[in-house]
Amino acid sequence: MSERVEDSTVDESFEPTQPNTGESYEPVQVFPDDQTMDLRPGADSCTKCSTCDTNCPVAAVDDEFPGPKFQGPEQWRLKQTDEGEEYTIDDSVMDCSNCMRCDDACPSGVPLSQMHNEARGEYVETEMSKFSRTYWRNRLLANYRTSAKVGTAVPRLANAVLNNSAVQWINETVLGITSEREFPDFATQTFREWWADRGGAAASRENARESRERMGDPADADKQVAYFHGCYSNYNTPEVAKAMVRNFEYFGYEIVVPEQRCSGTPMFANGMLSDARRDAEVNVSSFSDLVDQGYDAICSCTSCSMAIRQEYPELFDIDGLDDVSTHTYEAVEYLRAFEDLEGELADATVEFPDLAYHAPCHGRNQGLERQAVELFRELDGVEVEDVGKSCSGISGTYGWKAEKYETSMKIGEEMFEHMDHAEPETGLTECPTCSMQMEHGSGYEIRHPLEVVEAALIE
Amino acid sequence: MAIESDVLVVGGGLAGLTSALSAAQAGAHVRLVSYKQSSMRQASGLVDLLGYVGDDAVVDPYDAMDRLHDEHPYRLVGTQTVKEGMALFDDVVDGYSGSHTDTNALLPTHGGTVKPTARYPRSAMEGIASDNRDMLLVGFDTLVDFDAPLAAAHLEAAGAPFAADGVQIPFPGDVRPDAKVTHYAKMLDQDSEVAVSGRKTSAREALAERVEPHLEGHERVGFPAILGDDNTTTVRSTLADALGAAVFEVPMGPPSLPGLRLEDRLYTALDEYGASFEMGNPVIDHESGDAIDHVVVEHTGAPVPYSADQFILATGGLVSKGVTSNRAGVREPVFDCHIPHPGDRYDWFEDGVFDDHEFARFGVDVGPDLRPRDSSGEIEFSNLRAAGATLGGYDFAAEKSGSGVSIATGYEAGRLATEEIA
Structure with missing residues (x-):
């Protein structure tokens, strides 16, 4: 039972519209120092406007899922109470697909994805049996x-x-891996094998110099990029990685392909933070020397670029990380910002099937959701139709789990419907797993914007 | 090199979108950059022009504009411009009513008050308060923002010319107590299968069955605004057919589906005009002399320059953080335009909640050309105009003028910017 406040304890002189700090104000250390990240400023910024909840694709179809506002600031606050020690992370955090739409949507800068990643990591660490x-x-x-x-x-x-x-x-x-889905084919030659056969960085320098001559750039122009190809374009879709290489060389860039591991995206989504850190350390150490020398880091997968740009700095403290992070770009974004890609495409003609485009959530979170549609608007020979703003529903490993398959397909339903109504019968997206979902729901072949650029400018 | 456009609009709310549409319609290559989703999703979806001058409810907003002070945005751009702006809105936005007359319509709110407004979604049309058909309001136990019996009692107490009754029912399918509005909308959009007393049925049918026993001769039925998102017309007509009564939505507080739908319609229109837009990255800096050369947009941490001939500032007011304040003063954060305000922050507000607060009118200072002026009255940048809630000199909450000012000044800013490049 709560205690009643006696009238005599009320401070009659208190005047809410007058300054009241400075006199008897003493800052109090509310929470003890510890090793976990202080998410309090984030939690305090939440005004409970529910914008995050209305952006959550899982909460829209799964009545059991309490939504990002609960998973983030509310759960965090619960853990700070006196009973917080006894409060364990709710298992619904594993139903979050890590699409990160809430994070981008928050008008008050609450780091929702960081809060979810921390909570998920803690859940897996403390609540999930390592023998399960x-x-x-x-x-x-x-x-x-x-x-x-x-x-x-x-x-x-x-x-x-x-x-x-x-x-x-x-x-x-x-x-517990769904049998509804077909595994994507492995390439018979990986991108890295192709890259080595082709002559690696030396061959790239040669190609870049030829392009610079054509463009009238100085032979020693400061145009060098380090390619983070990620796992999927190395093992499954080397044609995307090859298109990246050819497109950048076309604009006079020398490319290097440093040692790299997984970006960590699927590990964050599964609360495997130490696995993610292990790979992030390799990636950062491998790219930071290059960034120091003036290289920019380029990704062709929007989830890889998302991880390096946002999740690494939110979760890890690794030497050189900040520089790598602020010098990382998505491939088409980079050419659009620093080369006249739009102009070149407007003058070009391409032979390519018309495309039904889906903007992946992680690309959307980087402000890239309109990039492909607007870029190819002026390109003759191909029509690109946007199939709407819904999430594809697969979210990396999420839709592969037998118990999540149904939710994944319910989320994807809107996209499937729009694909069905759209004229084109080939799909387009930047994200490897969105492309699996698009193919799974429509039977279409799915391409990457870099392949369209390559077909327009080079082939 | 930079990402280039004729006109760059900073801000993606109603004012930014109208500026962009206006400039694109006039033939400019327009790009709109918006850091966050707009505050439209917190708004009712009603488009107000002018509801009150002082304490007086307004019948004809255009007539009443003469009674506003000289520096009010409506007076700066002139009544004719306001009309042209509204014509642009009517032209590009499907599914809205109210353009047949200059006078305000009266719409019931989710609190049971009556609000004067100029345009309203067609989904709200049958709920109009000047209509004398009896009304049944239906609330859901799990949607606490709308208490239907309370709203109905409030409407009757306010002297509505009809009988209003309210009933709370469980939404079919036993949804969780804090289900999101998007979840209700999705169930109705997709007409999902729900289980009611052990029997599988469709969401729309089950909902109509639950309402039916309470109908008792009411000719129209109002629901909270969750009747679908993509297929809202079909959801409404299915319910109306099943009930044999007119069906409408009562506009709700945040998060608001009618606001979301309006935002979608405007972005679709902007796409059809061939304009470019992007969302999610903030403008963090600019390079300027007398004129702005380019702004710097932060692409997830990496700075990218965006150049343009003309710029429009439409970042919103205090709610949308287009105007910010701290103990030291009030600022406009993108271009650091001057915002007139008293030096002593205890003069920014009055003591009563509904008093005439100074802070409600904080915003950049402009003349009829909508170019922000510095503290000595000089133009800040020759190629910058401002529109919407970033402007000072009006109190949208008290006047019920928020949407109208955004549309009128957005339209004018877009038009004037395009004139400069022609």
């Missing part, structure tokens, strides 16, 4: 690069085995 099927399934999915390395060693065998119905049955019943 879910834990190992999630770790397997989050560490896709490890499986992909094995798969591309024997691509034809892996492609045949992974989509064998007996194997799919085992995946579903033993691991």
